[in-house]
Amino acid sequence: MSEPIIDLRSDTVTRPSAAMLQAMLHAPTGDDVYEEDPTVRELEEVSAARFGLEAGLFCPSGTMTNQIAIKAHTEPLSEVICEQTAHVYLWEVGGIAFHSGASMALLPGDRGRVTAAQVEAAIRPANNVHYPTSNLICLENTSNRGGGSCYSMEALASIAEVAKRRGLALHLDGARIFNALVATGQKAEDYGQYFDSISVCLSKGLGTPVGSVLLGSKAFIHKCRRIRKVMGGGMRQAGILAAAGLYALEHNVERLADDHRRAQELGAVLAAQPYVAEVLPIETNLAIFRLRDEMPADAFLAQLEQQGIRASSFGPQMIRFVTHLDVDDTMIERVKTTLQELSVPA
Ligand SMILES: *Cc1c(COP(=O)(O)O)cnc(C)c1O
Numbered sequence: 001m002s003e004p005i006i007d008l009r010s011d012t013v014t015r016p017s018a019a020m021l022q023a024m025l026h027a028p029t030g031d032d033v034y035e036e037d038p039t040v041r042e043l044e045e046v047s048a049a050r051f052g053l054e055a056g057l058f059c060p061s062g063t064m065t066n067q068i069a070i071k072a073h074t075e076p077l078s079e080v081i082c083e084q085t086a087h088v089y090l091w092e093v094g095g096i097a098f099h100s101g102a103s104m105a106l107l108p109g110d111r112g113r114v115t116a117a118q119v120e121a122a123i124r125p126a127n128n129v130h131y132p133t134s135n136l137i138c139l140e141n142t143s144n145r146g147g148g149s150c151y152s153m154e155a156l157a158s159i160a161e162v163a164k165r166r167g168l169a170l171h172l173d174g175a176r177i178f179n180a181l182v183a184t185g186q187k188a189e190d191y192g193q194y195f196d197s198i199s200v201c202l203s204k205g206l207g208t209p210v211g212s213v214l215l216g217s218k219a220f221i222h223k224c225r226r227i228r229k230v231m232g233g234g235m236r237q238a239g240i241l242a243a244a245g246l247y248a249l250e251h252n253v254e255r256l257a258d259d260h261r262r263a264q265e266l267g268a269v270l271a272a273q274p275y276v277a278e279v280l281p282i283e284t285n286l287a288i289f290r291l292r293d294e295m296p297a298d299a300f301l302a303q304l305e306q307q308g309i310r311a312s313s314f315g316p317q318m319i320r321f322v323t324h325l326d327v328d329d330t331m332i333e334r335v336k337t338t339l340q341e342l343s344v345p346a
Pocket of ligand 1: 060061062063064066087088140142143144173175176201203204212
């Protein structure tokens with residue numbers, strides 16, 4: 001019997017478990033465009049309450065929740081402040097220009113994280129005809145490009161203080177916010193006091209097949225519901241998908257600690273290999289590392305592929321491993337052995 005493929009490309013590759021599928025099968029449903037799907041409403045309420053915010057909006061993807069939030073917080077001639085490798089800038093097809101007609105102020109961060117001082121310095125002077133209007137700051141926690149790095153609560157509080165004092169809205173791209181919460185021990189409900197809106201992905205570490213929720217005040221979510229409709233994101237009996245989210249919030253959060261431990265184990269083995277130049281600090285479920293020039297990234301990935309292991313190329317000589325629900329300890333052992341046996345091409 002051949003061994004199962006070990007897919008470390010992303011935490012989006014997980015398949016719904018049998019228990020999650022059962023929850024989906026039994027979900028009560030209704031037409032969610034009429035706001036009559038009880039399971040969607042429950043997911044929106046439960047998620048909002050968890051983060052200390054009033055209301056939620058279930059959407060097909062994290063790109064949509066981010067882009068809806070940005071559209072709702074800005075108008076054309078606005079400027080959005082974010083870190084230069086932020087997902088909202090780098091991996092959402094330039095959607096901020098397309099949907100919102102806004103420009104962007106890009107800050108060089110520390111593994112994807114910016115400081116309050118950097119943010120404040122990027123705010124444009126008001127009442128100057130030359131400038132766009134700075135009215136939104138977007139943070140990402142954990143930072144994807146930063147290798148799963150987490151913000152401290154103090155750092156978030158000081159950025160929120162700048163946002164409030166200078167009259168800017170603050171949005172969180174929390175695609176992997178539960179990884180950050182589990183890794184740092186921070187409380188979800190503390191986030192609501194700092195952020196005007198939060199996007200949470202259910203289809204990353206939490207392991208659902210589809211969906212993200214956007215959280216904010218009642219008035220904000222009311223505005224976002226119309227923007228979701230114009231983007232074509234109004235869904236009908238979406239309760240079967242929301243049920244997977246509710247199941248995940250209950251069963252798949254604490255176990256993220258296992259993913260984090262496994263990423264650490266991979267990091268330790270990687271750091272000891274002669275063909276690895278550098279491993280970024282590992283805080284959550286992402287392990288990003290740089291190969292020495294003797295081991296071209298293509299050759300590395302091809303050798304892994306031969307052993308049934310998949311990973312992502314993440315820039316020149318950079319590779320990303322992601323641990324998730326569908327990678328267990330036996331698989332991690334197989335990856336470790338393979339890494340120790342790889343040969344540098346002659
Ligand atoms: C995955 C991800 C998103 C949203 O991605 P979708 O594939 O559209 O759900 C947003 N931000 C970050 C940081 C991500 O990693």
